[in-house]
Amino acid sequence: MDEFLNGKMKALVASGVGEYELALDFPIPECGPDEVLIKTEGCGICAGDLKCYKGASRFWGDENQPMWVKPPFIPGHEFLGHIVKIGENVKGFEIGERVIAEQIVPCGECRYCKTGRYWMCEPHATFGFQKENNGGMSEYTLFPKTALIHKVPQDLPIEKALLIEPYACSKHAVDRANISNEDVVVISGAGTLGLGMVTYAHMKNPYKLIVIDLVDERLEKAKEFGADIVLNPNKEDVVQVIKDLTEGYGCDIYIEATGHTSSVNQGLQAIRKLGTFVEFSVFGEDTTVDWSIIGDVKELDLLGAHLSPYCYPFVIEHIANGSLKTDGLVTSTYPIEQWEEGFEKATGVDGDFKVALLFDK
Structure with a gap:
């Protein structure tokens, strides 16, 4: 796939509270030997994304807690896509496979990671809030070495696939x-x-x-x-x-x-x-x-209850077979160019459940 080799992509970039802007020429991440690059298919808008956008202290800090976000960053953690590049050291995946990663990007070295409690990783890097782990509100997204990647059935409708991350939580x-x-x-x-x-x-x-x-x-x-x-x-x-x-x-x-x-x-x-x-x-x-x-x-x-440890395989299987009900939850979708309308819609002003940004819309 050479379609992305001009090196630029569309991406929503957050530089401060309420300071979000659509960049049309953001650099496509380089895929290292231990990494996976995907072409993003879609990204749900989470309540956490909205609270971050509006400046909640949980993200931007206050007198009682330090700033957690690391701008400039690309938001979005409810995303999935298809693999377009695979690092030479990565095993078990192929170009074209449809994949999703857990929100946490564990370090693999802290006491929590080493005892299997990776979702409470002490450094606590996550997709969509720090510039080192940009999220899925962009045309391409990089999964770093320690990302926890899961395969998604190719025939699972996008409206169902977008619910994997929230349902795992x-x-x-x-x-x-x-x-x-x-x-x-x-x-x-x-x-x-x-x-x-x-x-x-x-x-x-x-x-x-x-x-x-x-x-x-x-x-x-x-x-x-x-x-x-x-x-x-x-x-x-x-x-x-x-x-x-x-x-x-x-x-x-x-x-x-x-x-x-x-x-x-x-x-x-x-x-x-x-x-x-x-x-x-x-x-x-x-x-x-x-x-x-x-x-x-x-x-x-x-x-x-924090994040979604060991939940993705079950959720993917049972969304796919219908045991977990999903009908009617993704109620509005927008292209990335209409992200402001999407964010406003996601507040529930019109009664929506899940609103998402799609990249082939």
Whole structure:
């Protein structure tokens, strides 16, 4: 494939908060002996991308935390494409194969990597936020030596393939909860990631699967994906409903997938004593809670969920065979030239689930 040998590509480049610009002549990365270069097929727009664009301190730092991003960088971590170059030391892949990489680019040397917990790699390089590991909002993307690459079926529709990364994160969050068939499970948030949790949690056959969201259209999709009960906090006292359904005790498991502070406090009220609370979201602001609920009042198991370790093979297989429901989640796509419209659409202003940028559109 010599189509890219002019050395230039289109790429969305972030240089500061809100300072994103489409470059038409960004250098195509050189493929080293241990690397893989792909022609990007598409890239989903994540809530994390939007929060970064708008300047959330989690990315750009504040008085309590250092800046995590390393501009100028190309955003995007929900991407996949076809291999166009392979380094001479790379084995197991061929030109033309369709592939995806996990968001984390582990160092392979820290204590977490060496004990198999690579997703918590201490240097924590990731695609889409640092200039050393540019993301997928560009025509070509480089997978470095330690990237974790997975093959994607060639015939898997792009609308389904774009959900591999978010669904892998959803799977890890649900796995952290260790759901049994006796559990009343509440998932708060029915966006793309929350719905990924719903369709996977349904496979665990919980006693009751309850989904909470403020948008009725999302709740309808949650029922389609396997929810037994859906609740809208704008229309009913969801904490009281959950307690009424559980003889006053509360749910066994609460998975927070909204990134809103109200959902955290809601969960602490809705969950029973000795319950399991899984926090998944990236927040745009600090959350204040009565910390004594977690300890002295209820003695909760409070668990975090980060990225998607060991989840990609399962997710790829079960999206492909239909066990994980995906219909109707990718609702809008745009060419890279219309990235601003795509970012605006991805805020949910028109009720979209997943919005993506496509490179052959």
